[in-house]
Amino acid sequence: MIAESRLRTVGVVLAGGIGQRMGLNTPKQLLKIAGRTIIEHTLDTFDGHPEINEVVVLMAPGFVDEAAELVRRNGYTKVSKILEGGASRTESTWRALQSLGEQECDVLLHDAVRPFVEPRVISECVAALRHHEAVDVVIPSSDTVLVAAPGPHGDIVHEIPDRSLLRRGQTPQCFRLSVIREAYRRAFADPGFGARPATDDCGVMVRYLPDVPIHLVAGSEQNMKVTHPIDAFIADGLFRLRGRAAPALTDDECRRGLDGRTLVVFGGGHGVGAELADLAKGYGATVRSFSRSRGGVRVEDAGAVDDALAHVHAETGRIDHVVNAASALHVGRLADTGQTALAEIVAVNYLGPVNIARASLGYLAETRGRLLLCASSSDVRGRAGRSLNSSTAAAVVNLAEALADEWAPQGVRVNCLNPERAVTATPVAPSADSGVTGTIPPEAVARTSLDVLLSDLTGQVVDIRLRR
Structure with missing residues (x-):
């Protein structure tokens, strides 16, 4: 020594x-x-x-x-x-x-x-x-x-x-x-x-x-x-x-990151989206929320998404952050799923994030902003009775990783949030036996969403797990 x-x-x-x-x-x-x-x-x-x-x-x-x-x-x-x-x-x-x-x-x-x-x-x-x-x-x-x-x-x-x-x-x-x-x-x-x-x-x-x-x-x-x-x-x-842990930000860091910025939330009518909107407003952000019940915006409708973002940009002059919290929950066997329900789940859970991402890039490039997509922990392994949610969640994860790479030259950061079980989705053909015995509180997911949005992470999949 x-x-x-x-x-x-x-x-x-x-x-x-x-x-x-x-x-x-x-x-x-x-x-x-x-x-x-x-x-x-x-x-x-x-x-x-x-x-x-x-x-x-x-x-x-x-x-x-x-x-x-x-x-x-x-x-x-x-x-x-x-x-x-x-x-x-x-x-x-x-x-x-x-x-x-x-x-x-x-x-x-x-x-x-x-x-x-x-x-x-x-x-x-x-x-x-x-x-x-x-x-x-x-x-x-x-x-x-x-x-x-x-x-x-x-x-x-x-x-x-x-x-x-x-x-x-x-x-x-x-x-x-x-x-x-x-x-x-x-x-x-x-x-x-x-x-x-x-x-x-x-x-x-x-x-x-x-x-x-x-x-x-x-x-x-x-x-x-x-x-x-x-x-x-x-x-x-x-x-x-x-998974990747989101850095826990202080209240002062959140205020510095959000004050004077514009946040757009799709799927902001209830659950995580609504909680995130309220949380961001408290830190000084200008927040605009869209959902089927709020503004009649369906994320699977590319024209509606384009119009919503254009309206926000015209009103506020900037868009710094875009979050997609819209999703459709389906529990049931694929063989028992009707074509209408199947089309809606795929449209909302996958085509929706694609529409939002494509429409957001121009605005986010102006501000070197962030896009956050919400999926679920079902992306890791397909589970019986959740084939559609598992497969679309995996697609969203790969979409976020690919876009982080594509958009890096423009300074736009893209991440994906994977809550294990949270109130983020609108049920489609729900089952009485969902197998869900507990959920993560929406406010906890919203807080982590904010931490990820304001971090320097990009191309990351951030998991939120139930405490057992």
Whole structure:
């Protein structure tokens, strides 16, 4: 252990891979998962961490401009450099270390394609670096690991190490700058290093500075690395299951975000829409609500939606936020659903959000505003008796994620809210046995809706769960 260090802390996001094992034509860190690129998810965590002072990005050759655009679009204020990566991970790391100047600092080297790194892990690494010069993030091995050896007809088991002593390495891997630089200097001075390169930075330390102990910090099973095609599907599923928490805003933040702004709510006649309208008015927003019962606006009628938005813009001169809380609830077997009810559910639950989105873009682009679509947690898995609601909810989620990407150049943010059970929908052919045993209060969903609207999130699916 060394004397406590309180140096500048730099997060280095290594995004130099080219996606060869993924079979992609673009780097895997630019692959979209849960509505955003993998590197955006990773940078969100590092740029937003209070103990990270600076972020340096090493990007795959030829894609530095794309990374710079993502940084600009997301407003990552801590990213100081975007450098072109090298031909190998070790070369990319060395370029990053060389770019940090001569002033001593603590460095956290992290794979960009580990988008699930937890703030807790980063905090524990920063704390460990106050007393140690090298820190690695690890998890226990749940699998038995074998040491193979050549046999007469192929490889054979040579040894089975004690699993209780084995750990699987993750990132970030963390070091005092001068220490990891010295290890790499010795590595590159070794003629044999190129023929047998280390697979990670701790490997360089162990080989070339073996007297420096590497402290271990507990990682997370979710801190997976997206390397193979199947990993992308697993990662997307993890994002969906985890959901994204909406930042809880203070009353003052809500007033600053809404005072003098115009909010349009479709489906504002009752439930979440009505609660949201009342809440926003209390913070100084000009609110206009539309529904079948209020103004006779049906969201499935594109002309009615166009007229409603045009009227609001003519009246107030601006539209800053648009929310769709209109939906139709149907409980019953698809085979028992009549054509009229089926057409109405699909029209309200899917065509409605499409109409609202298409009509809103021009107004929201003027104000760099926000669109919030409400779906339901039924999008995660189809359930018997709710096939229409499940499938249309999944469509709305994908619509929001796609629009967030399409509209990013115009500065418009798009998100989707997934309340588990809330009073948002008008029943269509209701069943006496809905299977619903509890609902989230509309005012709670409205409050979360407001938090999402006023946040910097985009392309996110925010779940609201019943407390059990």
